[in-house]
Amino acid sequence: MAGLLLSSTEKVFIVHGVQEDFRSDGRSNIDYRPMELETDVVSHASGSARLRLANTDILVGIKTEIDTPKPDKPDMGKIEFLVDGSANATPEFEGRGGENLASSISNTMQRAYHSSQAFDLKQLCIVEGKQCWKLYVDILILECGGNWFDAVSLATKAALFNTRIPLVKALLMDGGNVDLQLSDDPYDFKFLDVGSAPLLVTLCKIGEKCVVDPSAEEESCSVISLIVGITGNSKSYCADKGASNITDVDIKCSTISMNGPGSLAPKTLKNAIHQGM
Amino acid sequence: MPAADLLSSQGLRLDGRRPNELRRIRCKLGVFTQPDGSAYLEQGNTKVLAAVYGPHQASKSKMSTEAVVVNCQYSMATFSTGERKNRPRGDRKSQEMSMHLRQALTAAIKTEMYPRSQIDIYIEVLQADGGTYCASVNAASLALIDSGIPLRAYVTACSASLGRQSATHEPLVDVSHIEEAADGVCLTVASLPSTGSIALLEMSNRLHMDHFNIVLTRAMQGCRDIEVILDGAVRQHLAEGWTKQDVITI
Numbered sequence: 001m002a003g004l005l006l007s008s009t010e011k012v013f014i015v016h017g018v019q020e021d022f023r024s025d026g027r028s029n030i031d032y033r034p035m036e037l038e039t040d041v042v043s044h045a046s047g048s049a050r051l052r053l054a055n056t057d058i059l060v061g062i063k064t065e066i067d068t069p070k071p072d073k074p075d076m077g078k079i080e081f082l083v084d085g086s087a088n089a090t091p092e093f094e095g096r097g098g099e100n101l102a103s104s105i106s107n108t109m110q111r112a113y114h115s116s117q118a119f120d121l122k123q124l125c126i127v128e129g130k131q132c133w134k135l136y137v138d139i140l141i142l143e144c145g146g147n148w149f150d151a152v153s154l155a156t157k158a159a160l161f162n163t164r165i166p167l168v169k170a171l172l173m174d175g176g177n178v179d180l181q182l183s184d185d186p187y188d189f190k191f192l193d194v195g196s197a198p199l200l201v202t203l204c205k206i207g208e209k210c211v212v213d214p215s216a217e218e219e220s221c222s223v224i225s226l227i228v229g230i231t232g233n234s235k236s237y238c239a240d241k242g243a244s245n246i247t248d249v250d251i252k253c254s255t256i257s258m259n260g261p262g263s264l265a266p267k268t269l270k271n272a273i274h275q276g277m
Numbered sequence: 278m279p280a281a282d283l284l285s286s287q288g289l290r291l292d293g294r295r296p297n298e299l300r301r302i303r304c305k306l307g308v309f310t311q312p313d314g315s316a317y318l319e320q321g322n323t324k325v326l327a328a329v330y331g332p333h334q335a336s337k338s339k340m341s342t343e344a345v346v347v348n349c350q351y352s353m354a355t356f357s358t359g360e361r362k363n364r365p366r367g368d369r370k371s372q373e374m375s376m377h378l379r380q381a382l383t384a385a386i387k388t389e390m391y392p393r394s395q396i397d398i399y400i401e402v403l404q405a406d407g408g409t410y411c412a413s414v415n416a417a418s419l420a421l422i423d424s425g426i427p428l429r430a431y432v433t434a435c436s437a438s439l440g441r442q443s444a445t446h447e448p449l450v451d452v453s454h455i456e457e458a459a460d461g462v463c464l465t466v467a468s469l470p471s472t473g474s475i476a477l478l479e480m481s482n483r484l485h486m487d488h489f490n491i492v493l494t495r496a497m498q499g500c501r502d503i504e505v506i507l508d509g510a511v512r513q514h515l516a517e518g519w520t521k522q523d524v525i526t527i
Contacts, residue, residue, distance in 0.1 A: 042404055043322065045356040055310050059403065061356030084365045087350050087399035088312065088328035094350055094397070095367075138355040140365075142326065142401070143309045 011221045018206045018218075025215065032213045037154070039162040045138075047163030051155035054215065055145035057089075058152055060137065060159040064166075066180065067134035069125065077124020077132040079113055081106040081139065083152065089144045098141075105139070105152055112153065112198040112229035119160075119197050126168055130178045133165060146216035149227050153200040160197055164189035198229040283440035283461050284447060291455050292321075296440065299451045299499060300408075302506050304416070306423045306514040312399075314424025318416035321453060322406035327416035328399045329424040335395035344388035346395040349379040351413060353402040374400075374410060377477055381414050381467035384476035385432035386421065396426060407454030408436050414467050415503055422511055431507055432476060434467035435499030437492045439484065446488055448495035466496040470504040473497075 006014075014024055021028050033054035042048040045061035052058075067078055083106040085098025092098070113119045124133040137159070139152055167188045172179035183189075204214035204225040211218060214225070284290060294300070300321030309315040314329035332345055339346045351374040352366035382398060398420070400413045414434035421428060436452040438461045449456065452463050462484045467477040475497075484492065 042324075042354075042356055044359055044404055048356070057309070059354070061354060063356050063361045065361070082355060084352075084355065086326075086352065086365075086401045087397075088309070088315070088326055088401050090311070091330050091397050091399075094348075094399070136355070136361055138361075140354050140401070140403075143311055145311075 006217060006220055010217070014218055014221045015207045018209050018211055021209075023211065024217070027213075029209055029211045033215070035151075035154070037158055039158055046165070047159045047161075049155050049158035049162060051151055051158065053145070053147060053151045053154075053213070055143055056147060056151045057141070057143035057145075058148075058155040059140040059142055060152075060155040061140070062159050062163045063136045063138070064163070065134045065136065066126070066131055069129060069132040071129075073121075074129035075125050076121040078134040079110075079119070079121065079124075079137060080134065081109040081113075081137045081156075083109075083139045083141065085141045085144075089141050093141075101148075102141075105148060108149060108200065108227060108229075109137070109139075109152065109156065112200060115198075118229070120193060123193060124165075126180065127171065127178050131180060135160075135163070144216065146219045147202055147213050149200040149202045150213060153198065153229075157194055157197045157199060160192055160194045163192055165192065201228050202226070203228065283438065283449060283456055283459060284442045286442070288442050288447070290440070290449060291459070292453055296447045296449045297495065297498070299435075299502055300453065302415070302503065304419055304507065304510045306419055306510065312420075312424070314420045314422070314426070316416050316419035316423055318412055318419065320408060320412040320415070320451070322404060323408055323412045324402070324404040325409070325412040325416040326401040326403060327413070327420035328401075329396065329417075329420045329426065330399075331396035331424075332391040332394035332426065335393060339395060340393055342392055345386065345391040347379050347383045347386060347388070347398065348395055349375045349382065349398045349400070349417075351375045351378055351400045351402075353405060353409070357402050357405045374413070377410065377467075377479065378413055378417065381432055381434065381476040382417055382421070384467075384474075385418065385428045385430060385469060387427045387429060390427055405454070407452055407457045410434060410465055411436055411451070411467075415507060419507060419510065423514075430469040430471045431504045432467060432469055433500045433503040433507065434465060434477075435496050435503055436463055436465045437496035437499060438462050438464070439488055439492050446491070448488075448492045450495050450499040462492065464492050464496055466493065466500060468497060468500045470497070470501040 017023050036052040038050045040048060041050050042061045046064045047062040050059045069076055083102040085093035085102050087094045126132055137156055166182045167190060168180055169183045170181040201212060202225050203210040203212060204218060204222040206222045302320050304318040306316050308317045312328035312330050316327050318325050335346050351371050353362060355362045355365055398417050402409050411434040418432050438449045438452045438456055440447050440449050457463055462482045464480045466475060468475045
């Protein structure tokens with residue numbers, strides 16, 4: 001992890017702690033760190049949220065724009081994720097330094113929200129085939145203390161919950177063109193249904209055990225972590241193999257590559273489901 | 278030329294301030310644990326975060342044997358402006374901002390204290406409502422103080438414009454976004470108020486030389502006022518002593 005130096009003894013200490021189900025900050029393997037969530041923090045955005053998970057700090061701002069839907073999905077809106085690692089978090093992110101990590105997080109988020117059970121894009125439709133809302137979800141990482149994926153997904157859900165979509169007052173159809181008139185009243189808006197928006201749970205394999213919500217120190221001890229997307233409705237989480245919600249297997253150590261995930265997927269998935277409930 | 282409608286007939290500005298009134302400044306030092314120094318500053322609706330890393334060993338290509346290398350990066354969150362920005366940094370405006378920040382901050386830092394080293398100063402604009410440069414300099418100044426890097430003096434920045442009320446010209450301090458957009462003059466000054474010297478001065482639009490002095494004086498007065506506010510914040514931060522977070526990190 002970013003700029004973190006741990007000696008081998010420190011690593012051994014962490015690994016042994018995890019085996020005993022007692023981590024260096026006093027948590028057990030399935031405990032989260034305390035989090036602090038604030039919504040509606042940026043007045044220029046339609047929706048925003050700030051999440052502080054121990055010392056991971058995420059700010060999410062959502063902006064809305066009118067766009068034309070894709071021809072193959074005429075009744076669906078669009079959602080786009082952009083992750084920006086601020087250099088405030090670590091000097092390594094300066095310039096284009098954070099781009100790899102940022103794109104891996106945004107791709108994971110994009111995939112998690114892609115499934116129709118996860119987030120209903122139909123609620124963003126204005127006129128079928130002609131106009132829809134496009135949500136720009138801009139995620140800013142302000143400080144990194146490990147477990148980005150979980151924090152980003154939580155903050156995004158909160159920001160979506162807080163997003164105000166203006167109501168359309170009048171529609172003018174002129175030949176093939178649609179002319180929209182939005183309500184001028186700033187209190188004329190609707191909220192989105194985010195009940196089933198996915199949350200990501202990272203399981204970090206340390207030694208033989210898996211932990212949730214790894215801190216930066218713990219992440220540096222683990223060679224592999226599995227990220228599972230879980231939708232809000234506990235009945236409909238997509239735990240099947242190959243379902244689009246099982247998003248990403250992130251391999252920190254490239255030498256073990258595909259061996260790692262195959263051998264641990266069933267067990268960690270079980271863990272993840274427990275955590276998701 | 279001063280834009281005609283920046284001042285109402287009652288002598289109030291577009292957002293209801295008086296000509297010599299700053300926007301409300303709220304600031305906090307030590308908001309993050311990871312950087313060596315950090316600060317958050319709100320100037321009206323402009324919100325800025327600053328983080329300082331260093332001094333640490335400079336990379337080979339940048340290293341200077343005489344003085345510390347000050348490295349600044351200015352970036353704006355994509356949701357910070359009314360229109361969505363496509364890129365948070367790397368565009369011309371951000372690069373220019375980074376350069377100007379470096380210029381103003383290098384003037385304040387005692388650069389000769391740390392040869393062969395580098396100080397990184399990162400600015401993140403969370404919400405932009407005019408005067409982002411000024412807010413960035415002020416936030417960076419606080420972050421530098423939080424990191425304990427020796428400074429010659431506080432470095433503060435303030436902008437000023439010129440409005441017209443009937444026949445008299447009146448300088449306006451701390452220009453907001455609507456005033457910037459109204460196409461008036463905008464003079465930005467970064468200065469070290471306690472020594473009275475100017476670290477950076479920039480002006481856009483046309484201004485008659487006759488009025489230059491009053492606008493500059495008003496901007497310098499703004500810098501002095503901001504210094505008083507920042508100094509108060511620093512003293513309060515120190516008086517609070519050990520915060521909870523300090524205890525956790527140790």
